[in-house]
Amino acid sequence: MFTQRAAGIKREFGSNVGGIGGGFGGRAPEVITHSGYPHRLQMYNKPPELEITIEEFESFALDRLQVLKAVEMAQLRGQGTDDCRRRINESLSKYLPMHSDRMGGTRPRQIIAERRKDHISHFILRLAFSRSEDLRQWFLRQETALFRHRYREVDSADRQSLLNEISFDLKILSPQEKAKFIEEMDIKGFYPQDEQLFEVDFRRVLDLVGRRQAILRKGRAYIAQSNLATLVINEYQKRLGRALEICAKALPRMDEDERLLPILQNMSSQYGSQEYQSTNAAGAVTADSVDSLTAHFPLCMRQLHGKLKEESHLKHFGRMQFGLFLKGIGLSLPEALLYWRKAFSRMTDDQFQKGYAYNIRHNYGMEGKRTDYTPYSCGKIITTNAPSSGDHHGCPFRHSGQDKLRAMLFHGGLKDSEVRDVADYAQKGHYQIACTKYLELQIQKRRGGGKPSVLAGSQANSGVVIESITHPNQYFDLSLGDGQLKNNNSNGSGKYAASYGSTQNYQR
Amino acid sequence: MLVTLPLVTILVEEDRDSSQTNDERHCSEKGRLFFADNSSPILPAAVPVQDILSVAKLPGIGQVASTIRKRMMSMALHKYLLTTDQVAALDPTKSFTHREFSFTIDNDVYIRYQSFKDCDEMKQEIIRMRPNKIDIGAIFTVQPKHAKMVQPGAFKPLEKELVFDIDMTDYDEIRTCCSGRRGVHCWVCDEQARCLDDAERKAIINYLTLIKGGSQQSKKVILNGNEEIHPHISRSLEIAYEHFDEIVLRDQGILDTEEQWSKLLSLIPDEDTRDTIDKIWQEDKTDSSFMKWEEFEDTLEKKMSKRGSNKQLEFTQKEIVLQYLYPRLDENVTTHLNHLLKSPFCVHPKTGRVCTPISPDDFETFDPFKVPTVVELLDEINSFEDQGADSQASTPDDHNAEPPRHASRLLPDYKKTSLKPYIETFEQFVAGIKKAAVKQDPLAF
Numbered sequence A: 001m002f003t004q005r006a007a008g009i010k011r012e013f014g015s016n017v018g019g020i021g022g023g024f025g026g027r028a029p030e031v032i033t034h035s036g037y038p039h040r041l042q043m044y045n046k047p048p049e050l051e052i053t054i055e056e057f058e059s060f061a062l063d064r065l066q067v068l069k070a071v072e073m074a075q076l077r078g079q080g081t082d083d084c085r086r087r088i089n090e091s092l093s094k095y096l097p098m099h100s101d102r103m104g105g106t107r108p109r110q111i112i113a114e115r116r117k118d119h120i121s122h123f124i125l126r127l128a129f130s131r132s133e134d135l136r137q138w139f140l141r142q143e144t145a146l147f148r149h150r151y152r153e154v155d156s157a158d159r160q161s162l163l164n165e166i167s168f169d170l171k172i173l174s175p176q177e178k179a180k181f182i183e184e185m186d187i188k189g190f191y192p193q194d195e196q197l198f199e200v201d202f203r204r205v206l207d208l209v210g211r212r213q214a215i216l217r218k219g220r221a222y223i224a225q226s227n228l229a230t231l232v233i234n235e236y237q238k239r240l241g242r243a244l245e246i247c248a249k250a251l252p253r254m255d256e257d258e259r260l261l262p263i264l265q266n267m268s269s270q271y272g273s274q275e276y277q278s279t280n281a282a283g284a285v286t287a288d289s290v291d292s293l294t295a296h297f298p299l300c301m302r303q304l305h306g307k308l309k310e311e312s313h314l315k316h317f318g319r320m321q322f323g324l325f326l327k328g329i330g331l332s333l334p335e336a337l338l339y340w341r342k343a344f345s346r347m348t349d350d351q352f353q354k355g356y357a358y359n360i361r362h363n364y365g366m367e368g369k370r371t372d373y374t375p376y377s378c379g380k381i382i383t384t385n386a387p388s389s390g391d392h393h394g395c396p397f398r399h400s401g402q403d404k405l406r407a408m409l410f411h412g413g414l415k416d417s418e419v420r421d422v423a424d425y426a427q428k429g430h431y432q433i434a435c436t437k438y439l440e441l442q443i444q445k446r447r448g449g450g451k452p453s454v455l456a457g458s459q460a461n462s463g464v465v466i467e468s469i470t471h472p473n474q475y476f477d478l479s480l481g482d483g484q485l486k487n488n489n490s491n492g493s494g495k496y497a498a499s500y501g502s503t504q505n506y507q508r
Numbered sequence B: 001m002l003v004t005l006p007l008v009t010i011l012v013e014e015d016r017d018s019s020q021t022n023d024e025r026h027c028s029e030k031g032r033l034f035f036a037d038n039s040s041p042i043l044p045a046a047v048p049v050q051d052i053l054s055v056a057k058l059p060g061i062g063q064v065a066s067t068i069r070k071r072m073m074s075m076a077l078h079k080y081l082l083t084t085d086q087v088a089a090l091d092p093t094k095s096f097t098h099r100e101f102s103f104t105i106d107n108d109v110y111i112r113y114q115s116f117k118d119c120d121e122m123k124q125e126i127i128r129m130r131p132n133k134i135d136i137g138a139i140f141t142v143q144p145k146h147a148k149m150v151q152p153g154a155f156k157p158l159e160k161e162l163v164f165d166i167d168m169t170d171y172d173e174i175r176t177c178c179s180g181r182r183g184v185h186c187w188v189c190d191e192q193a194r195c196l197d198d199a200e201r202k203a204i205i206n207y208l209t210l211i212k213g214g215s216q217q218s219k220k221v222i223l224n225g226n227e228e229i230h231p232h233i234s235r236s237l238e239i240a241y242e243h244f245d246e247i248v249l250r251d252q253g254i255l256d257t258e259e260q261w262s263k264l265l266s267l268i269p270d271e272d273t274r275d276t277i278d279k280i281w282q283e284d285k286t287d288s289s290f291m292k293w294e295e296f297e298d299t300l301e302k303k304m305s306k307r308g309s310n311k312q313l314e315f316t317q318k319e320i321v322l323q324y325l326y327p328r329l330d331e332n333v334t335t336h337l338n339h340l341l342k343s344p345f346c347v348h349p350k351t352g353r354v355c356t357p358i359s360p361d362d363f364e365t366f367d368p369f370k371v372p373t374v375v376e377l378l379d380e381i382n383s384f385e386d387q388g389a390d391s392q393a394s395t396p397d398d399h400n401a402e403p404p405r406h407a408s409r410l411l412p413d414y415k416k417t418s419l420k421p422y423i424e425t426f427e428q429f430v431a432g433i434k435k436a437a438v439k440q441d442p443l444a445f
């Protein structure tokens, strides 16, 4: 019965980039080498071509989902730390163990079964999570993190065998070539001395290039062995991203089995794809009342609001970030037009109509593609479109200098020690945690009427604890609700995280 | 070949391999070209095109500009755009017909996604619409004017020049002279560069960007103390140091007044050092910037020898030098295939100056105030034609020579003006791209 389905799945996964090549034997038992799963790490190039029962279908997928959730959680608690590593490993050994074929102690039959489960479960989730852009993003992020984790855990023979499978133009420089290159570029200390040097098209290692961890010469990137991981992981991410898109395109034409559909939907709904839904009905806020609400704005929006008042103007990205936020708190289109018209006081009506009104209507889905744009999440604000000279958008915790940030916090009524605490988080790259802390202190102060707490010790310290800030509008709602979301049903707290990823650690 | 741009080099120093001749230099496969962007603000409204002579006498530059543009701009530009044709051997005209043009007409109305079947059609449209500004976009999968007729996903940008943009306004916080609204574009036009996608462009610009942060961050260059300095940075530093005294201390005098030097002080993260230096400077406020900088260097050295090796202190000076001299690149212009580029040879509305190409040889000597203005150009055309008439009158019976007046008609207008050398620079550049494309194309003979 399931054969038909499996074939269906196969068709949809389409892009069959190369086969499982190589043939790295090592000391692996023959059975494994000649099975469909010669490598411990897979690129998942080929969809599964086998029959499985519907029960297996469901349990495999749910197990993998457990792992992906664990990966996400572990990363939140501290990406790259030992603790993170341990958490992922725990979850893996419980739900998705994959033993080495060279360590002994595990029967070949079991090893093959483990790899098969890894393979199949990956493809089922791929299918389940290709339905929307948000889901695809989430899946891609977690799968890539999982792959990165595994790549770091396995030994060099396993890595080598994976490299063989990927096979792309990668030139290893001979010691002489390496010495010559280093002399020509005059870069003695740049690469680790005892490592091999690789040359590859710069387009394969864009992030190494962007972070200047490679050296560019004539379109070729020169990378150290220690960066090879990045290369492999990038390749994995790129291929998976492409495959997900292909899958998404094929999805509407897929004759899905009625029995699978609910399972797939259920799977992905565990990571609900709702967009940020404003709890504030449009019209709740008027152009005149915006100024009275600024106490509930997160710092990023206070900054934009302040600059808008000061300069009677904001540049494009500032207008986008602030404008969509206002939309999110319930400023309707007519009110928004009124608000911005007043704010751009130095402009003639004509200039405003020509240059800006269109964009505002656009944000409300009344022009152009008619997309109803949603307010930016912290993740988006923090990671994309960093402000440059003259810009005021971005996240102060991320994009302001320490001095400016401290001044802002101080201005926000924080005590010296509190300023230090919050700024510290920001400096370590925990921007959203810093923001969360800031709001907690604000709420605490408001409850205490601004007076210092008479209770010393534990009670004073325990303070207010709120859910992590992942979205400026969530900040607003929380601040307005004194730490609670208005419609705080069981699902309520998850909705921001679900649609925009969660609190993340950012690499400076 | 894709260039690995040591941008500082391109901008303030001569190219390393100066062995090549001039022609090869700016027309080499490197395929880069620069434009002095004197044209940031858009031109005021244009009036109907009249007889050149009478238009030239009108006061409004916009009108003149429109005339000039009609006669000259499109031809030179068209040459480049057509060159990419020869590169796209598959469809000889796609790179022109599928290229987006955008016009800005009266009242700042933007008309995007225009495209033309050939040079004549483009000229006619320019005359008809009298745009105040023309921007150039990407080459698309479909003729941009037909964008609405295809499925949303089917209309996609394919190619565009890789462009680096430096805007004077980004220097507001550090410069002490000159007015804004000027800048320079660097166009990299060889095939590989044109075909880069957004992510690839982004990686390149990140590789090159050292100045980061908005108005809320005064310290914009931070070198990572845990890592070896990247060769791109060390090369940039070498070049920056060479010019620091002259440009930053002498020309800009960044330490002359307290207001100026307090900006530099804010870039020193170490409080103790900052205070020491401030004290020294306060003692004799009228010292020259040179003196003060020397005092700053001395202080840093003393602090370092006292505290032992200290990366932060060691880097402080380097970071400051870079913050003042490293090119400030507009990331968005480089990153997006779909970003519009200001058209070469357009005219600044206030000064009437033309946006001209600069050869890398001429950076040091290039003077933005010496580029021709529209009014001058018209005068030149007119006097050229007057002269033609004169000389014809004076040699009425020379039957062998071609009648000069006739010749002047045949000559393209730009050749009669001081724009000529700029257009020639452009033509040489285009010829270079062609040559490189032929070399790369295995099917070409």
Ligand code: SF4
Residues within 6 Å of the ligand: A298, A299, A300, A301, A377, A378, A381, A382, A394, A395, A396, A397, A431, A432, A435, A469, A470, A471, A472, A475
């Ligand atoms: S963490 Fe989010 S809400 Fe807070 S300031 Fe930054 S972007 Fe704004």
